Amino acid sequence: METLERFMEEWARVLGKGCPLLSKESLEDLKALAPPPGIPFREEPVGLEAIYEEIRACRACRLGQVRRKPVPGEGPLEPPFMFIGEGPEAMEDQQGKPFVGPAGELLTAMIEKGIGIPRSRVYITNVVKCRPPGNRDPEADEVEACWGFLVRQIQIVRPRVLICLGRVAASALLRTRLPLNVLRGKPRRFQGIPLVVTWHPSYLLRNPAAKRGAWEDLKKAMALAGLPPGKG
Ligand code: SF4
Secondary structure: HHHHHHHHHHHHHHHHHOOOOOOHHHHHHHHHOOOOOOOOOOOOOOHHHHHHHEEEEEOOOOOHOOOOOOOOEEEOOOOEEEEEEOOOOHHHHHHHOOOHHHHHHHHHHHHHHOOOOOOOHHHEHHHHHHOOOOHOOOOOOHHHHHHHHHHHHHHOOOOEEHHHHHOOOOOOOOOOOOHHHHHOOOOOOEEEEEEEEEEOHHHHHHHHHHHHHHHHHHHHHHHHHHOOOOOO
C-alpha cells in the first residue's frame, strides 16, 4: 500500500495538478481499488514459469492422481534443440526433473559427447508431464489433456529443431500412427519448426545396435540447426 501511495504521489508530481487523467478524485478512486494493508501485490509469473505453475497444480488427467512430482521440463529459451520424450520414469517422478535416470544418462552422453554441447544448452521435456504408472505408454486421452502445455512450451522456447524421442512423441506431434521406422530419416515440421524423429534412449539401452541409426538422426538435426558435425 505504501508503495502504491508513493507511486501515485510521484506520478501526480510528474504529471502535475492539471492532468485530466489524474485528478484528486481519480487518485482517491485508485486508492479505493488498492488491496487493504497487509495484502501484498502479487506479480504474475510470465512465460515458462507460468506454465510450470499450471502444471504443478494440474489434475486434468488420471496421471495427476498418482504422480509424486510433475516434470514440466527444463532448459534455456531459443536453444538449438528441444528434445521431447513420452513421459517421466521413476527417477524423474521422484526428482521432478526430465531424463535423470539411466535413459537420461544416455541422452546426456548423446548431447555432450555426440553433438558436443553442454546438456544445459538444450531444452528437454516430455509429452505428458506426470509419470504413467509402471512406465506404460501414456493413453491418448492423457496426451490430449497435456497437449496444450507442450504446444505453449514450444511456442515460448522457440527451439531451432525439435527432436522427438520415440514413437509416442512422434505420433503426438505429427498426428500419425505410422511406425517409427517410417517416421525416422526424413525431416518434418511442426508449426514451421524442423522436426527430427529418433529412437527413445530407453530403446537404445535395450538395443545398442540402434545407436548408429540414432547418431545419423542427430547429424540431420545438427545440420538443420546449423551446427557443425559432432563427434559421434
Ligand atoms: S499428465 Fe499433464 S494433463 Fe495429466 S495431470 Fe499431469 S500435467 Fe495435468
